[in-house]
Amino acid sequence: MSPVRVRFAPSPTGFFHIGSARTALFNWLYARHTGGTFILRIEDTDQARNSEQFLQLIYDSMTWLGMDWDEGPNANGVGERGGFGPYRQSQRGAIYQQYKQKLLDFGRAYEKDGAVWFKMLGERYSIFDDHRKKEVEKVKIAPVVIEDQIRGKVERQEDEDFVIFRSDGNPVFHFVNVVDDIEMKITHVIRGEDHLSNTSKHVRLYEGFGVAAPMFAHIPLILKSPEMGTGKMSKRDKGALIEEYQQRHFLPEALVNYIALLGWNPGDDREKMPITDIVKLFDLPGVNQSNAKFDGKKLNHMNMVYLLEQPADRFVALAKEYFAKQPNGAAIMANEAYFREIMLLAQPKIKSVDELGAYTVYFFTDDFLIDAKVKEKVMAKGDPKARLAELIAAIPVIDFSSDATIEAGIKTLAESKALGFGDYQAVARLAATGTNAGPSITAIFRVLGKDRVLVRLGQLC
RNA sequence: GCCCCUAUCGUCUAGCGGCUAGGACAGCGGCUUCUCAAGCCGUUAACCCGGGUUCGAUUCCCGGUGGGGGCACCA
Numbered sequence: 001m002s003p004v005r006v007r008f009a010p011s012p013t014g015f016f017h018i019g020s021a022r023t024a025l026f027n028w029l030y031a032r033h034t035g036g037t038f039i040l041r042i043e044d045t046d047q048a049r050n051s052e053q054f055l056q057l058i059y060d061s062m063t064w065l066g067m068d069w070d071e072g073p074n075a076n077g078v079g080e081r082g083g084f085g086p087y088r089q090s091q092r093g094a095i096y097q098q099y100k101q102k103l104l105d106f107g108r109a110y111e112k113d114g115a116v117w118f119k120m121l122g123e124r125y126s127i128f129d130d131h132r133k134k135e136v137e138k139v140k141i142a143p144v145v146i147e148d149q150i151r152g153k154v155e156r157q158e159d160e161d162f163v164i165f166r167s168d169g170n171p172v173f174h175f176v177n178v179v180d181d182i183e184m185k186i187t188h189v190i191r192g193e194d195h196l197s198n199t200s201k202h203v204r205l206y207e208g209f210g211v212a213a214p215m216f217a218h219i220p221l222i223l224k225s226p227e228m229g230t231g232k233m234s235k236r237d238k239g240a241l242i243e244e245y246q247q248r249h250f251l252p253e254a255l256v257n258y259i260a261l262l263g264w265n266p267g268d269d270r271e272k273m274p275i276t277d278i279v280k281l282f283d284l285p286g287v288n289q290s291n292a293k294f295d296g297k298k299l300n301h302m303n304m305v306y307l308l309e310q311p312a313d314r315f316v317a318l319a320k321e322y323f324a325k326q327p328n329g330a331a332i333m334a335n336e337a338y339f340r341e342i343m344l345l346a347q348p349k350i351k352s353v354d355e356l357g358a359y360t361v362y363f364f365t366d367d368f369l370i371d372a373k374v375k376e377k378v379m380a381k382g383d384p385k386a387r388l389a390e391l392i393a394a395i396p397v398i399d400f401s402s403d404a405t406i407e408a409g410i411k412t413l414a415e416s417k418a419l420g421f422g423d424y425q426a427v428a429r430l431a432a433t434g435t436n437a438g439p440s441i442t443a444i445f446r447v448l449g450k451d452r453v454l455v456r457l458g459q460l461c
Numbered sequence: 462g463c464c465c466c467u468a469u470c471g472u473c474u475a476g477c478g479g480c481u482a483g484g485a486c487a488g489c490g491g492c493u494u495c496u497c498a499a500g501c502c503g504u505u506a507a508c509c510c511g512g513g514u515u516c517g518a519u520u521c522c523c524g525g526u527g528g529g530g531g532c533a534c535c536a
Contacts, residue, residue, distance in 0.1 A: 013535095046536060148466095294472090301485090
């Protein structure tokens with residue numbers, strides 16, 4: 001069998017969303033699994049809706065997700081690579097003209113009302129279509145049979161001529177799609193199920209050109225989660241845009257892992273798995289046939305699991321990227337080692353990078369908010385003011401060199417008053433951080449240092 | 462309206478004629494703990510309905526119903 005050549009063919013007419021990303025991913029996975037070629041082709045024939053901004057977004061999103069393409073435009077938008085170009089349909093006009101002429105020469109196309117139509121072969125008859133409210137001409141012809149790699153055998157009647165060039169001279173999607181797939185020697189067309197009904201047209205076109213059709217594989221769609229409503233996930237839905245996850249500093253490998261699992265699984269209970277394993281195990285017959293609903297919570301969980309296991313350097317780098325985009329520059333201005341220490345305290349505790357700001361504010365400013373509800377709760381229990389006073393008195397003699405020595409110091413104090421560590425912890429935390437969530441109080445004390453701790457404890461008294 | 466695809470816990474799914482129907486997320490309960498998370502343990506929860514085929518159907522076939530998609534001089 002000839003080497004696999006697959007393509008992802010987006011239109012730069014809107015934001016890059018999760019459904020497109022998965023179609024791209026399944027193509028990419030199949031190419032990498034089989035050692036084939038992954039092609040990026042830009043279907044920018046709709047001049048009215050195309051934009052360079054959206055085009056760049058496609059490159060950026062694919063790159064961010066780690067889906068590298070072997071042929072297609074370069075990610076910086078300058079030039080392209082591969083021997084089957086150009087890879088933007090807007091630059092392939094001459095090829096479409098040639099193919100149109102072929103069909104004309106074969107007697108498989110004709111002009112009518114200024115448009116060019118593809119001609120079905122067979123006995124003709126007219127019938128009134130009450131959906132379209134008009135008389136249509138049909139052809140007696142056997143149904144198209146598609147051997148879909150995911151769906152199995154699909155039969156569909158395709159019995160009407162259809163437009164391949166509009167009267168404005170531009171070719172339509174079905175035509176350019178098939179021509180490009182022929183020219184680029186595509187072996188497997190992996191695309192969303194929304195194209196399944198179009199496939200019969202495409203098969204007829206291949207027949208018209210006298211070319212064998214490629215393999216087809218129609219993957220299920222991603223639907224809205226129940227809270228979002230019903231139907232296909234659309235660009236307007238929350239969580240639908242790849243850009244959004246990038247801006248929220250999700251780990252791309254977590255997102256890729258999650259979307260790979262929407263409609264595919266490795267055949268066992270594994271969920272979190274490195275991309276190399278997914279590449280190894282991915283195959284078309286393993287793809288599900290039914291649509292999947294998007295579940296942001298599960299994606300969040302996947303992201304957290306990945307975050308937890310990031311090496312310190314990578315996590316700190318991610319944190320730095322995050323803080324660099326925050327309006328308040330205090331964290332980014334902070335001492336490198338100080339910043340690193342705080343980020344590593346936060347790493348095991350947060351669920352996503354974008355929690356970092358709120359989770360660590362009090363390390364970078366003395367002007368942090370005191371959570372009113374937490375304050376009310378903490379101050380209502382026992383005699384927190386007394387505990388605070390005792391801590392302030394004890395701290396000058398406590399050894400702040402390590403968490404262990406701080407813990408020992410507070411415990412000694414607690415024992416001397418016949419109290420527990422917990423009696424000091426909550427109020428100390430409130431005073432030092434303004435909240436009830438965070439790393440261990442001993443680590444907070446150590447990182448903040450005696451002076452700042454004393455000031456903060458004093459302020460709450 | 463016509464055509465096509467599809468159907469297991471709320472969600473993602475395993476199952477490929479005989480299972481106590483398994484896992485994960487979410488939920489709930491507990492343990493641990495200096496808070497909050499995480500972690501660990503436990504727990505609630507599913508084969509859409511009706512006919513066949515079969516000794517036996519979640520599994521195969523048909524019909525219904527539900528869900529999704531397509532029926533353009535959009536892509």
